[in-house]
Amino acid sequence: xxxxxxxxxxxxxxxxxxxxxxxxxxxxxxxxxxxxxxxxxxxxxxxxxxxxxxxxxxxxxxxxxxxxxxxxxxxxxxxxxxxxxxxxxxxxxxxxxxxxxxxxxxxxxxxxxxxxxxxxxxxxxxxxxxxxxxxxxxxxxxxxxxxxxxxxxxxxxxxxxxxxxxxxxxxxxxxxxxxxxxxxxxxxxxxxxxxxxxxxxxxxxxxxxxxxxxxxxxxxxxxxxxxxxxxxxxxxxxxxxxxxxxxxxxxxxxxxxxxxxxxxxxxxxxxxxxxxxxxxxxxxxxxxxxxxxxxxxxxxxxxxxxxxxx
Numbered sequence: 483x484x485x486x487x488x489x490x491x492x493x494x495x496x497x498x499x500x501x502x503x504x505x506x507x508x509x510x511x512x513x514x515x516x517x518x519x520x521x522x523x524x525x526x527x528x529x530x531x532x533x534x535x536x537x538x539x540x541x542x543x544x545x546x547x548x549x550x551x552x553x554x555x556x557x558x559x560x561x562x563x564x565x566x567x568x569x570x571x572x573x574x575x576x577x578x579x580x581x582x583x584x585x586x587x588x589x590x591x592x593x594x595x596x597x598x599x600x601x602x603x604x605x606x607x608x609x610x611x612x613x614x615x616x617x618x619x620x621x622x623x624x625x626x627x628x629x630x631x632x633x634x635x636x637x638x639x640x641x642x643x644x645x646x647x648x649x650x651x652x653x654x655x656x657x658x659x660x661x662x663x664x665x666x667x668x669x670x671x672x673x674x675x676x677x678x679x680x681x682x683x684x685x686x687x688x689x690x691x692x693x694x695x696x697x698x699x700x701x702x703x704x705x706x707x708x709x710x711x712x713x714x715x716x717x718x719x720x721x722x723x724x725x726x727x728x729x730x731x732x733x734x735x736x737x738x739x740x741x742x743x744x745x746x747x748x749x750x751x752x753x754x755x756x757x758x759x760x761x762x763x764x765x766x767x768x769x770x771x772x773x774x775x776x777x778x779x780x781x782x783x784x785x786x787x788x789x790x791x792x
Contacts, residue, residue, distance in 0.1 A: 483545065484509050484636055484667045485530060490539035492525055492691075499525045500536065501691040507669060512662050514682030515671045516778075518786060522691040523671050527638060531561065543636065557585050560634035560666075564641040566625045568613050574624055575600065575609040582631035599631035603657060619650025626654065630661060637661060638669045643677065655681060675778045685778075689786045703776045706784040707734055709749030711776070712757055715769035716743045723764040730756050743768075746780075 485507040492500040500522050507513045517523045528534035530541055532550045541548045543555050568577045579596040586592045600609055603623040613621055622642060630637055643651045662668055672678055679699050687695040695702060719738040727736045732750035747753040754773055761768055
């Protein structure tokens with residue numbers, strides 16, 4: 483087991499930030515940590531890294547107790563936080579070498595690892611640039627390189643793709659997958675559901691400082707009632723027709739906004755046919771119709787009752 487967290491409690495005065503949180507992360511996983519703002523994700527990460535004191539509980543990394551002076555353990559951990567943390571006065575190469583040198587004392591080895599990290603994140607032609615000359619996407623790549631240059635066995639990434647362009651996001655996600663293929667265990671937080679679905683082998687959903695659901699994407703989807711979401715472009719909608727739709731078998735929710743009818747259904751036969759029949763009976767013209775299986779966002783919404791960005 484790479485990370486074991488048992489009954490972790492953290493209070494800020496009267497606020498219970500972590501409420502007997504339990505986590506187990508196995509070697510080789512890409513482990514997704516999801517939760518609305520204020521759910522305790524960042525607090526949990528800071529406690530795991532011993533950057534923050536906690537009130538109760540135990541944390542073990544690689545089977546050993548984690549503490550502020552557990553330097554041997556920290557040598558095997560790489561951290562990439564949401565806020566970019568590099569030195570503006572240093573070049574790309576100098577920044578990566580500095581952070582790598584915090585863990586690797588041999589200068590020749592540090593130089594070799596720095597070159598590998600620059601190549602890995604695709605910053606070879608920018609190695610002499612200072613951070614202020616880099617775009618947001620390139621700056622994120624530099625931030626990642628600084629956190630992984632020393633070849634850690636465990637990498638914690640806290641929203642590494644915030645505010646980057648699609649091309650840079652794809653490059654970052656591909657890099658994370660390569661790190662995992664090379665043997666790193668990864669803990670990943672993001673507000674982008676599609677990233678979590680693409681990357682993570684297992685996911686925990688947190689709210690109010692504790693775990694409320696855990697499993698693979700498919701396992702989480704089987705926990706909820708929603709089996710299908712049908713969206714129809716409708717030019718007008720009457721209250722009576724909307725009430726009929728809500729009364730249909732298997733329908734759990736229906737709403738009409740901005741010319742779009744969205745109907746959530748439990749798994750069942752003929753959901754779409756029944757819906758279209760109601761529209762035709764009420765002489766309601768409609769355009770595009772499409773049906774989707776449940777997404778991770780549906781899981782999150784049903785389990786927490788919140789949108790991820792609440």
